[in-house]
Amino acid sequence: QKEVEQNSGPLSVPEGAIASLNCTYSDRVSQSFFWYRQYSGKSPELIMSIYSNGDKEDGRFTAQLNKASQYVSLLIRDSQPSDSATYLCAVKRFSGGYQKVTFGTGTKLQVIP
Amino acid sequence: DAGVTQSPTHLIKTRGQQVTLRCSPKSGHDTVSWYQQALGQGPQFIFQYYEEEERQRGNFPDRFSGHQFPNYSSELNVNALLLGDSALYLCASSLDRSAGGETQYFGPGTRLLVL
Numbered sequence: 336q337k338e339v340e341q342n343s344g345p346l347s348v349p350e351g352a353i354a355s356l357n358c359t360y361s362d363r364v365s366q367s368f369f370w371y372r373q374y375s376g377k378s379p380e381l382i383m384s385i386y387s388n389g390d391k392e393d394g395r396f397t398a399q400l401n402k403a404s405q406y407v408s409l410l411i412r413d414s415q416p417s418d419s420a421t422y423l424c425a426v427k428r429f430s431g432g433y434q435k436v437t438f439g440t441g442t443k444l445q446v447i448p
Numbered sequence: 449d450a451g452v453t454q455s456p457t458h459l460i461k462t463r464g465q466q467v468t469l470r471c472s473p474k475s476g477h478d479t480v481s482w483y484q485q486a487l488g489q490g491p492q493f494i495f496q497y498y499e500e501e502e503r504q505r506g507n508f509p510d511r512f513s514g515h516q517f518p519n520y521s522s523e524l525n526v527n528a529l530l531l532g533d534s535a536l537y538l539c540a541s542s543l544d545r546s547a548g549g550e551t552q553y554f555g556p557g558t559r560l561l562v563l
């Protein structure tokens with residue numbers, strides 16, 4: 336079982352719709368969760384971080400965390416063509432006093448005009 | 449406020465050569481992590497530097513080594529390059545956890561092509 340799993344996609348949604356991206360993780364002691372957006376040929380850009388169960392909203396983005404079920408999701412409302420990118424889920428846990436960050440392989444999102 | 453910078457942006461090497469990549473962390477950050485991202489994959493953790501020492505390491509061979517300088521900048525060295533080392537190399541900076549830091553911020557990356 337992979338430490339962090341994402342559906343590679345592509346996930347296609349029409350412009351203006353809600354895009355839902357999901358991520359599951361295997362280590363129950365994981366403590367911090369991050370969503371990064373990566374355009375083709377570019378480096379990852381932080382979108383959201385979430386640390387406790389529930390929802391966290393920032394503009395058109397909402398991150399949802401459910402530690403009991405070990406999943407974290409990202410909702411993008413009113414999707415725009417400029418949202419077309421690969422979305423990386425990252426999970427951080429502290430092991431032996433040090434941080435360990437593990438990334439998923441990413442979900443490719445395509446927003447159709 | 450300067451973000452994370454990396455140099456060079458692109459590099460072409462041949463098998464067996466050695467390469468050095470450089471990273472300057474975001475202002476105020478003291479921890480540097482290096483990642484390798486192959487095409488279509490997520491970033492894979494190589495190692496992390498804090499207080500000029502390698503604090504932890506991922507599953508990469510000893511051909512991959514690094515250094516952190518007193519000004520927190522860092523280098524990644526790869527010896528005896530293989531074709532499979534072709535990838536985007538990402539540097540991420542953060543503030544040590546003891547100082548309350550949580551989030552990593554990435555530089556633009558160095559794209560390495562090994563022929």
